[in-house]
Amino acid sequence: MATTSSRVFQTRMPMPKPYRQGQLDCLCGTYATINALRAACHKAGITDKISWRMLFRILLKQHDAKWRLAEMVTEGTDTPDILKGLLTSAEYLKRCHGVSVKVRWPWKSRRTVDAPAALARLNKETKQGSVLLLGYDGHKYAHWTVATDITDEDLLLMDSSHGPSLKLSDFTFHPDGHLARHQTYVITPWSLALIKVSRR
16 A cells, blocks of 8 residues: 555656667667668668668678677677678678678778868768768767768767767867867767768
């Protein structure tokens, strides 16, 4: 039988908000890989009924072969895992759907970059059918996302868990990923890829 105090507690204290997908798992790299390819296919006018769920399964099996799945789900994926995932995804799309995937890492040899200005210049690439796969580190978390377009001030996102845009001015570049206290996000030479697809 509930006591008076317990009834009052239940009345006054609302239930906590439910966790949502992405709050406890670290699958953003896998989702970003798939979303980047989906967006690139859309830009290329490729409307096949591609089984993205099957690709998701293939990528998870690949991760599980290298790491324990529980570790990957809770710790996330780094750039080598993303690279391998993109190769696996390209093989799947070519074999099953005749779709060719082109991946470029435009900053891979750079030691210094004015990140906001350099990101803004990639607008030309997004207008010509490319999408941007981007990994960044903040003070509280790291995340992989997809930018489908770029304005003078913002990245417009196709993101698995966050908002619709990020400000260009929030980004800085460091070859080793160092983030100063006054800076918001840092990107590195191997955390930004341009992805474009075609059918030949």
